[in-house]
Amino acid sequence: MQxxxxxxxxxxxxxxxxxxxxxxxADVDPHGVRIMVPNPPGxxxxxxxxxxARALEASSAxxxxxxxNLPGAGGMVGMQRLxxxxxxxxxxxxxxxxxxxxxxxxxxxxxxxxCTPIARLLVEPNVVVxxxxxxxxTMADLVDAWRADPGGIVVGxxxxxxxxxxxxPLMVAQAIGIDVDEVVYEGYDGGGRLLPDIVRGQVHVAVxxxxxxxxxxxxxxxxxxxxxxxxxxxxxxxxxxxEVGVDVVFENWRGVLAxxxxxxxxxxxLGDLIVELRETPEWQETLAVNGWTDAYLPPEExxxxxxxxVVSISGxxxx
Amino acid sequence: xxxxxxxxxRARRGLSLASQFLILQLCIVLLAVAAVxxxxxxxxxxxxxxxxxxxxxxxxxxxxxxxxxxxxLAEPGNEGLRSAAGGQAETTRxxxxxxxxxxxxxxxTVHADTHGTEGQSVPxxxxxxxxxxxxxxxxxxxxxxELVSHVPVLHADTGEILxxxxxxxxYPTPVQLFADAVPNLLVYLLLGGAIGVVGSLLLARxxxxxxxxxxxxxxxxxxxxxxxxxxxxxxGVVGIDAAGRVTIxxxxxxxxxxxxxxxxxxALADLPLEESVLDVLAGRVQGEDHVVVQEDRVxxxxxxxxxxRGRDAGAVATLRDxxxxxxxxxxxxxxxxxxxxxxxxxxxxxxxxHTxxxxxxLGEFADVARYIHQAxxxxxxxxxxxxxxxxxxxxxxxxxxKSSLAVEQGARLHVxxxxxxxxxGDTLAYDLVTVVGNLVDNAIDAIEPGGWVEVTxxxxxxxxxxxxxxxGPGIPASMVEAVFRxxxxxxxxxxxxxxAHQGIGLALVRMTCQRRGGGVEAAGSTLHAWxxxxxxxxxxxxxxxxxxxxxxxxx
Numbered sequence: 069m070q071x072x073x074x075x076x077x078x079x080x081x082x083x084x085x086x087x088x089x090x091x092x093x094a095d096v097d098p099h100g101v102r103i104m105v106p107n108p109p110g111x112x113x114x115x116x117x118x119x120x121a122r123a124l125e126a127s128s129a130x131x132x133x134x135x136x137n138l139p140g141a142g143g144m145v146g147m148q149r150l151x152x153x154x155x156x157x158x159x160x161x162x163x164x165x166x167x168x169x170x171x172x173x174x175x176x177x178x179x180x181x182x183c184t185p186i187a188r189l190l191v192e193p194n195v196v197v198x199x200x201x202x203x204x205x206t207m208a209d210l211v212d213a214w215r216a217d218p219g220g221i222v223v224g225x226x227x228x229x230x231x232x233x234x235x236x237p238l239m240v241a242q243a244i245g246i247d248v249d250e251v252v253y254e255g256y257d258g259g260g261r262l263l264p265d266i267v268r269g270q271v272h273v274a275v276x277x278x279x280x281x282x283x284x285x286x287x288x289x290x291x292x293x294x295x296x297x298x299x300x301x302x303x304x305x306x307x308x309x310x311e312v313g314v315d316v317v318f319e320n321w322r323g324v325l326a327x328x329x330x331x332x333x334x335x336x337x338l339g340d341l342i343v344e345l346r347e348t349p350e351w352q353e354t355l356a357v358n359g360w361t362d363a364y365l366p367p368e369e370x371x372x373x374x375x376x377x378v379v380s381i382s383g384x385x386x387x
Numbered sequence: 388x389x390x391x392x393x394x395x396x397r398a399r400r401g402l403s404l405a406s407q408f409l410i411l412q413l414c415i416v417l418l419a420v421a422a423v424x425x426x427x428x429x430x431x432x433x434x435x436x437x438x439x440x441x442x443x444x445x446x447x448x449x450x451x452x453x454x455x456x457x458x459x460l461a462e463p464g465n466e467g468l469r470s471a472a473g474g475q476a477e478t479t480r481x482x483x484x485x486x487x488x489x490x491x492x493x494x495x496t497v498h499a500d501t502h503g504t505e506g507q508s509v510p511x512x513x514x515x516x517x518x519x520x521x522x523x524x525x526x527x528x529x530x531x532x533e534l535v536s537h538v539p540v541l542h543a544d545t546g547e548i549l550x551x552x553x554x555x556x557x558y559p560t561p562v563q564l565f566a567d568a569v570p571n572l573l574v575y576l577l578l579g580g581a582i583g584v585v586g587s588l589l590l591a592r593x594x595x596x597x598x599x600x601x602x603x604x605x606x607x608x609x610x611x612x613x614x615x616x617x618x619x620x621x622x623g624v625v626g627i628d629a630a631g632r633v634t635i636x637x638x639x640x641x642x643x644x645x646x647x648x649x650x651x652x653x654a655l656a657d658l659p660l661e662e663s664v665l666d667v668l669a670g671r672v673q674g675e676d677h678v679v680v681q682e683d684r685v686x687x688x689x690x691x692x693x694x695x696r697g698r699d700a701g702a703v704a705t706l707r708d709x710x711x712x713x714x715x716x717x718x719x720x721x722x723x724x725x726x727x728x729x730x731x732x733x734x735x736x737x738x739x740x741h742t743x744x745x746x747x748x749l750g751e752f753a754d755v756a757r758y759i760h761q762a763x764x765x766x767x768x769x770x771x772x773x774x775x776x777x778x779x780x781x782x783x784x785x786x787x788x789k790s791s792l793a794v795e796q797g798a799r800l801h802v803x804x805x806x807x808x809x810x811x812g813d814t815l816a817y818d819l820v821t822v823v824g825n826l827v828d829n830a831i832d833a834i835e836p837g838g839w840v841e842v843t844x845x846x847x848x849x850x851x852x853x854x855x856x857x858x859g860p861g862i863p864a865s866m867v868e869a870v871f872r873x874x875x876x877x878x879x880x881x882x883x884x885x886x887a888h889q890g891i892g893l894a895l896v897r898m899t900c901q902r903r904g905g906g907v908e909a910a911g912s913t914l915h916a917w918x919x920x921x922x923x924x925x926x927x928x929x930x931x932x933x934x935x936x937x938x939x940x941x942x
Binding site for chain 2 (some may be wrong): 094096097098099102131132134136137138139140141144145147148149151152153154156172175176178
């Protein structure tokens with residue numbers, strides 16, 4: 069409400085300036101929110117952002133929600149842009165564990181801690197996948213082959229090194245007694261181009277988000293060997309890692325950040341958007357369809373959570 | 388004739404009610420359409436900035452994130468990349484239908500674009516794009532009025548700001564905005580106008596029907612005219628609505644009813660009026676020409692119910708002052724009484740002459756002498772009886788006349804010996820004649836042949852008491868009060884001598900008595916009236932007319 073009035077008054081100001089005739093140029097402040105995806109289309113972030121925009125528009129809490137992709141450096145270019153957009157109360161960036169991990173390899177000066185946390189939205193289990201014609205029929209096949217020749221198995225993932233798709237296989241390797249330094253990992257930003265390489269056999273096994281590849285599981289191009297989460301994913305015939313004797317539980321999470329320098333009121337307004345979002349049937353349906361679990365954290369708690377994540381991920385690498 | 392006059396009058400005054408409605412309605416419709424158009428343009432302008440701004444930003448963001456643009460800006464010397472970036476910009480321009488799209492360096496010079504302006508500087512004004520923020524704004528440098536978006540291009544690996552992209556569209560003119568906002572404005576206008584015209588015509592027709600086809604000025608004129616008429620007529624007029632309130636009353640009615648003010652809006656029951664007047668005004672009694680007494684006036688009331696299209700809309704009552712008419716009638720009655728008396732006397736006289744003639748022819752002269760003696764003695768006795776006690780000549784004459792009348796009807800009227808009345812002056816005498824005359828008339832009417840009427844007139848100080856008794860049945864106790872009000876009589880209407888005048892007599896008596904500070908009461912066949920104000924008139928010594936009395940001046 070307050071936000072709406074503020075926008076209206078801004079639009080009016082612009083109108084007055086524009087109709088005044090003396091101004092050479094005038095800012096225009098389009099309504100709605102813009103959601104930045106810090107990696108290419110087709111990624112888990114992209115999927116999250118587009119579902120988020122759809123549900124936000126349905127909630128009528130915003131006058132339009134627009135998604136754009138700004139890939140680069142495992143999401144850090146997007147975060148750099150977010151920091152540049154300081155004070156812009158109508159920009160959100162979808163991010164997750166991968167971004168928190170990418171910060172470790174980042175040479176730029178933008179930091180997660182600069183941004184304004186808005187909410188953690190969801191957690192998503194990763195899946196261990198192979199091509200349909202892969203010799204690995206079960207997780208046990210993979211474990212045996214990997215133990216036998218750790219360097220001969222190429223592991224792919226949608227994250228930069230340090231991201232969730234990288235962390236998960238490292239944890240699996242550790243659990244089955246493989247030296248993590250021997251693991252061969254190929255990172256694909258956002259995971260969009262990972263898929264063809266799995267199918268071609270250039271990547272033997274991949275750990276990736278479930279939702280963004282769900283159609284490939286259904287069409288039979290990819291086979292899921294295991295789910296990394298604590299429970300099976302509804303509608304997917306695959307065991308958890310623990311079920312097949314690999315003692316690893318791993319879940320990716322996603323949330324939204326806003327630029328730095330927002331007033332408390334602006335932060336609250338964005339926070340309220342997410343609160344409204346979670347009440348929409350569209351969002352509930354999105355969660356169910358994508359195998360996502362609602363893991364909402366409000367801004368303050370999300371900030372604390374982010375601090376822990378950055379430490380826990382970048383700590384070992386830095387050290 | 389009348390319609391010609393009306394038409395001429397209407398033409399002179401200009402517009403008819405319908406035309407005024409129509410013009411007013413059209414003005415309102417036009418104003419509304421203008422207001423709608425103005426808001427629409429403002430709304431369209433805001434919508435254009437918002438929607439087009441979002442679209443331009445989207446286009447610019449997508450272009451800025453393409454690797455060819457990033458790489459080209461990262462390697463400014465690479466002409467291949469530069470032309471590829473130009474191609475990408477052109478693609479964006481076509482896909483988004485933008486006016487122009489260009490890629491600019493961080494120094495704000497054109498790096499690649501779609502129409503060969505490389506190297507020219509790009510105006511950034513207040514755009515914060517150089518610090519990495521996107522921007523949408525309206526630019527108007529005189530030559531071009533456009534909506535522009537700026538989006539920074541960041542290095543794909545380092546996030547360094549390399550430059551920015553510009554996507555712009557031409558800003559629509561107000562006419563275009565207007566056309567976009569209200570594409571069917573003309574239709575709305577015509578529709579609104581048509582509805583307005585039809586509506587005002589219908590309204591005008593309805594109003595005209597309700598006002599009986601009269602224009603407002605005519606209505607006003609009519610009202611003024613009627614008002615003037617109402618106050619101009621000599622009769623009293625009272626309008627009463629269906630709820631029994633006075634809606635209109637003219638000065639004459641106020642005067643006749645003796646109201647303190649016009650009392651418009653007051654309920655009838657709250658007006659200081661006699662019960663009988665209220666009965667007529669409220670329609671509780673039926674009939675025409677109700678004769679009523681209000682204070683010291685005799686009024687004739689007529690009440691006409693007003694029906695408007697079959698519904699009761701109240702009534703109009705007219706009042707005529709009958710006081711003078713009643714007086715005239717009184718006098719007429721008196722002279723008729725005198726005529727009757729003379730006729731009766733003539734009849735008696737001729738009877739006696741016949742008797743005398745018969746006796747003379749028979750030669751009974753002694754009987755003739757005795758008969759004449761007896762007759763004159765009877766007459767003298769009556770006159771003596773009256774004159775001895777009633778000193779007022781007018782009253783005495785009346786009583787003598789009435790007694791002749793009574794004799795003719797086979798009855799007897801006599802004045803009791805204890806009666807005593809000195810001469811009282813003309814005005815009181817006149818009132819006494821009214822009182823006694825009416826009481827005696829009533830008594831004579833009430834008795835059968837062979838009955839009697841007894842009159843006593845006495846004075847006590849300044850008070851005169853009149854008691855009339857008769858041998859008739861008397862006034863029934865239940866009607867005592869009623870007979871003193873107007874319009875009620877115990878006489879049989881068919882045989883009453885005075886037709887419409889009947890019933891007014893006793894009311895008149897009471898009115899006369901009350902005016903003189905007295906009253907009248909009835910007990911059976913005895914009626915007792917008393918008046919005040921006896922001022923014994925000085926007895927004229929030489930037959931000169933009496934000087935005016937104080938009683939006269941006090942009236």
